[in-house]
Amino acid sequence: MIDVTKLHVGDVIYLDEIVYTARDAAHLRLSKMLENGEKLPVNFEGSFIYYAGPTPTKPGKIAGSIGPTTSARMDKFISLMPKLKIKGMIGKGPRNEDVVKACKENKLVYLIATGGAGALLSKKIISCEEIAFQDLGCESIKRLEVKNFPVIVAIDTEGNDIFKR
Amino acid sequence: MKEINYSDIKNNVVKAIYDSCFNLNEYSLNKLREAKDNEDKEMAKTIISQLLENAEIATNDEIPMCQDTGIVTCLVYLGIDVRLNCDLETPINDAVKEAYENYYLRKSVVDPLTRINTKDNTPAIIHTTIVEGDKLTIYVVPKGAGSENMSQIKMLNPTVGENGIVEFVKDVVKQAGGKACPPIYLGIGIGGNFETCAMLAKKALATRVEPKNETISNLKNQILEEVNSLDIGPMGLGGKSTCLDVFIEALPCHIASLPVAVNIQCHANRVEKIEL
Ligand code: SF4
Numbered sequence: 124m125i126d127v128t129k130l131h132v133g134d135v136i137y138l139d140e141i142v143y144t145a146r147d148a149a150h151l152r153l154s155k156m157l158e159n160g161e162k163l164p165v166n167f168e169g170s171f172i173y174y175a176g177p178t179p180t181k182p183g184k185i186a187g188s189i190g191p192t193t194s195a196r197m198d199k200f201i202s203l204m205p206k207l208k209i210k211g212m213i214g215k216g217p218r219n220e221d222v223v224k225a226c227k228e229n230k231l232v233y234l235i236a237t238g239g240a241g242a243l244l245s246k247k248i249i250s251c252e253e254i255a256f257q258d259l260g261c262e263s264i265k266r267l268e269v270k271n272f273p274v275i276v277a278i279d280t281e282g283n284d285i286f287k288r
Numbered sequence: 289m290k291e292i293n294y295s296d297i298k299n300n301v302v303k304a305i306y307d308s309c310f311n312l313n314e315y316s317l318n319k320l321r322e323a324k325d326n327e328d329k330e331m332a333k334t335i336i337s338q339l340l341e342n343a344e345i346a347t348n349d350e351i352p353m354c355q356d357t358g359i360v361t362c363l364v365y366l367g368i369d370v371r372l373n374c375d376l377e378t379p380i381n382d383a384v385k386e387a388y389e390n391y392y393l394r395k396s397v398v399d400p401l402t403r404i405n406t407k408d409n410t411p412a413i414i415h416t417t418i419v420e421g422d423k424l425t426i427y428v429v430p431k432g433a434g435s436e437n438m439s440q441i442k443m444l445n446p447t448v449g450e451n452g453i454v455e456f457v458k459d460v461v462k463q464a465g466g467k468a469c470p471p472i473y474l475g476i477g478i479g480g481n482f483e484t485c486a487m488l489a490k491k492a493l494a495t496r497v498e499p500k501n502e503t504i505s506n507l508k509n510q511i512l513e514e515v516n517s518l519d520i521g522p523m524g525l526g527g528k529s530t531c532l533d534v535f536i537e538a539l540p541c542h543i544a545s546l547p548v549a550v551n552i553q554c555h556a557n558r559v560e561k562i563e564l
Contacts, residue, residue: 135334148403177355178394187392188352193434193467215434216467216524237335238434238469238523239556242351243342260405261355261394273338275331275525286466286524 124169127210127232130276132283138234138272141170142213144177146192148262149255150200157206164255165264167207171234174214176261177251178241186251186267188241191215194233198222205229213274217286227282234274235285247272290367290422292564294374297424301383304428304560305360306391309352312343315496316532316557323471323522323529332527336471339522339555354556356432357393360384360412363429363494369422380426381410396433415487426562427494435472435554438464441486444546450503453478453548454511460550461515461531466524469554471532474511477549480539485547492535493551494559499536508534 125140143165145153156163174194178187194214201222204212211232218233226233236244248267255264277285317340324336346353362380366372388395388409395409419425440460444452457476464472475493477485491497499505511534521527532555541547 133331135331175355176394176396178352178357179392181350181392184351187394188346188355188357190355192356193437195467215469217465235466235523237338237342238466239354239356239432239554240338240342241355242346242349242353243338245351246345246349261396288519288526 125210128230128280130232130279132276132279132285134276136274136276138171138274139270140272142173142267142269143167143170144173144175144265144267146174146176146262147196148259149264150197150203152256154200154203157203167209170209172204172207172209172212173267174212177245177265178261180251186245186248189245189248190239190241191236194218201225204231218278223278223282223284226278226280230280232276232280233278235277236272236274244272289369289371291371291373292424293372294379296564297376297379298383298386300562300564301362301380301426301428302387304426304562305383305387305393305430308428308430308558308560309357309391309393310350311347312353313557313559316555317343319532320471320555323532327527327529329521329527331525332522332529335522335525336529352393354432355394356396356434357388358430358432358558359397360409361429361431361490361494362412362414363427363491364414364416365419365423365425366416367419367421367423370424376414376416377411380412380414384408384410384412424564428560428562429494430558432554432556435464435468435552438468439489439549439551441482441547441549443482444548446544446546448546450507453507454514456548457511457550458514458518460552461520462518464552465520468552469556470520470524471522471529471555473532473553473557474515474534475551475553476511476534476536477547477551478536478538479541480547481541481545482547484539485549486551488537488539489549489551492537493553496533497535497537500538504536504538508536
């Protein structure tokens with residue numbers, strides 16, 4: 124398990140972690156649940172959120188194709204992230220200033236995986252289980268155990284941003 | 289008259305969807321290999337290597353190269369000497385249903401307002417052109433949203449000239465940055481009117497059109513050079529390989545107009561051509 128405060132922008136690292144998939148629709152639902160004071164269906168503490176909606180798993184395989192989706196669409200949900208007590212987020216592409224600020228203030232990291240490398244990333248998943256919001260189809264929340272999952276540190280806990288060049 | 293029937297079309301479209309999603313075409317593989325050799329930055333090289341490895345895994349392990357298996361566009365060129373025993377929509381949509389179900393592709397098509405999934409990835413988007421001859425040609429293009437969302441169209445002032453066009457294209461690519469999964473390809477439509485211009489861009493990209501004259505050829509080279517000097521690079525992390533190729537199609541337009549459409553295609557350049 125990784126100590127995210129030790130990571131620096133630009134580091135290429137290989138994760139062995141628990142990761143939950145959540146994208147647009149799941150974020151919207153989680154934030155509405157918190158607003159209404161409802162109990163969340165997942166305990167995210169100590170894990171990562173991965174902006175991804177995989178292809179269906181073929182029988183006999185562990186997971187389908189599972190590359191990151193564009194993170195910027197989830198920028199508007201950033202205030203939700205510290206409440207989930209996660210270590211960070213995984214996606215692709217740049218984020219806005221609010222995200223950089225939130226990473227610094229809450230010691231979160233934003234990691235990027237190679238967009239469109241869904242087949243390669245699928246091979247780094249050792250278990251995949253759909254655990255919430257099944258009705259959202261590919262946008263449901265899945266619990267993944269990943270091993271040697273290649274990512275690049277894009278925003279570190281000091282608020283350094285790889286996209287600011 | 290050549291007879292082409294429902295199952296000829298359906299079976300070939302199913303196969304084209306499969307091939308495009310699991311086997312990256314030789315053209316795109318070569319573009320990636322060239323880009324890797326041409327890069328100086330380690331990070332850029334690493335990412336392109338991952339993309340090449342990804343393509344290999346997709347083929348060998350039968351995992352779609354990208355999880356966003358897209359919405360399917362079909363560009364149909366129907367010869368006047370072809371006789372069909374069905375309409376075009378039925379076999380194409382039936383092929384989409386079959387391929388997305390049987391090959392475990394992601395069904396990503398929803399009602400635009402309720403956002404309720406159509407559950408079978410239909411309808412496909414079909415554009416038909418009637419041409420001479422007895423052939424039916426279909427370009428099958430499953431395309432994800434990451435790059436399509438970053439595409440733009442603009443009605444430019446006609447006096448901005450070629451440099452104005454280049455500036456607009458650069459602006460679009462800059463705004464797309466790392467979001468459209470660079471290295472990208474660009475389809476550019478110039479002229480016509482509002483909707484035609486977007487079609488030109490899409491067709492240029494799917495058919496990999498060659499420049500039709502010297503002006504367009506020069507414009508293509510200028511765009512390639514200037515876009516690749518923006519230092520966006522693979523995944524937006526810097527490098528020379530932002531754009532691997534540019535395809536331009538132009539049509540006459542009104543004296544007061546200069547429509548320009550930029551259709552971005554990500555590195556997962558999924559296009560298969562069927563010829564019946
Ligand atoms: S932009 Fe292309 S490569 Fe990137 S996730 Fe979308 S479909 Fe895949």
